[in-house]
Amino acid sequence: xxxxxxxxxxxxxxxxxxxxxxxxxxxxxxxxxxxxxxxxxxxxxxxxxxxxxxxxxxxxxxxxxxxxxxxxxxxxxxxxxxxxxxxxxxxxxxxxxxxxxxxxxxxxxxxxxxx
Amino acid sequence: xxxxxxxxxxxxxxxxxxxxxxxxxxxxxxxxxxxxxxxxxxxxxxxxxxxxxxxxxxxxxxxxxxxxxxxxxxxxxxxxxxxxxxxxxxxxxxxxxxxxxxxxxxxxxxxxxxx
Numbered sequence: 001x002x003x004x005x006x007x008x009x010x011x012x013x014x015x016x017x018x019x020x021x022x023x024x025x026x027x028x029x030x031x032x033x034x035x036x037x038x039x040x041x042x043x044x045x046x047x048x049x050x051x052x053x054x055x056x057x058x059x060x061x062x063x064x065x066x067x068x069x070x071x072x073x074x075x076x077x078x079x080x081x082x083x084x085x086x087x088x089x090x091x092x093x094x095x096x097x098x099x100x101x102x103x104x105x106x107x108x109x110x111x112x113x114x115x
Numbered sequence: 116x117x118x119x120x121x122x123x124x125x126x127x128x129x130x131x132x133x134x135x136x137x138x139x140x141x142x143x144x145x146x147x148x149x150x151x152x153x154x155x156x157x158x159x160x161x162x163x164x165x166x167x168x169x170x171x172x173x174x175x176x177x178x179x180x181x182x183x184x185x186x187x188x189x190x191x192x193x194x195x196x197x198x199x200x201x202x203x204x205x206x207x208x209x210x211x212x213x214x215x216x217x218x219x220x221x222x223x224x225x226x227x228x229x230x
Contacts, residue, residue, distance in 0.1 A: 031216050042206060042222040050216050058217070088158060096216055103150055104218060106160035 002027045006107035021076045021110045023091035031096025032074035037088045086114045119221035127227045128197045136192045136224045138207030146212040151192045155203040202228045
């Protein structure tokens with residue numbers, strides 16, 4: 001079945017550590033996204049990628065980094081520079097073809113907690 | 116500015132009744148797609164319904180329908196015959212059809228369904 005997987009489901013980090021959240025899709029989508037969701041709030045865009053080897057900062061990119069070496073994968077690294085990283089992180093993808101925008105498909109999310 | 120406003124942080128509906136969630140958006144563009152997403156307690160984001168801005172006919176998906184008023188930039192979601200499984204956060208979103216891959220989300224409306 002086609003879809004988006006995120007791992008791990010729960011992640012605990014000590015202060016000062018970098019951690020990497022995995023996101024993989026087998027939908028053959030060009031565009032991929034990372035969102036952060038805090039309690040009672042909507043989705044805030046961290047980074048997005050329209051195509052392999054290219055990505056753009058979203059609204060809250062500080063303290064995060066990404067790579068897009070393969071079409072299927074878009075890992076997110078939460079660095080020690082991110083002051084308040086405890087949150088729920090959602091990865092998404094969309095077809096992204098120029099002139100044709102479809103809905104985003106979402107992964108199940110990763111809950112990151114800083115100890 | 117590109118924004119989506121969901122003015123109702125929380126709504127309640129009796130089982131089997133009808134409820135309408137409001138959404139207004141702001142864009143100077145004329146071509147875009149609008150979406151309603153559902154996020155149940157599992158936190159998996161699920162597409163509920165989609166509307167192309169160039170279509171005047173309101174989209175429907177079983178018990179879910181929208182009232183799309185392009186001039187007023189309004190995109191409300193009507194849920195008929197509400198079921199306990201409809202209880203969730205509902206997010207309104209849009210994306211322009213050209214120039215960007217960025218989706219704009221509202222802050223969400225929490226829907227409670229009362230038995």
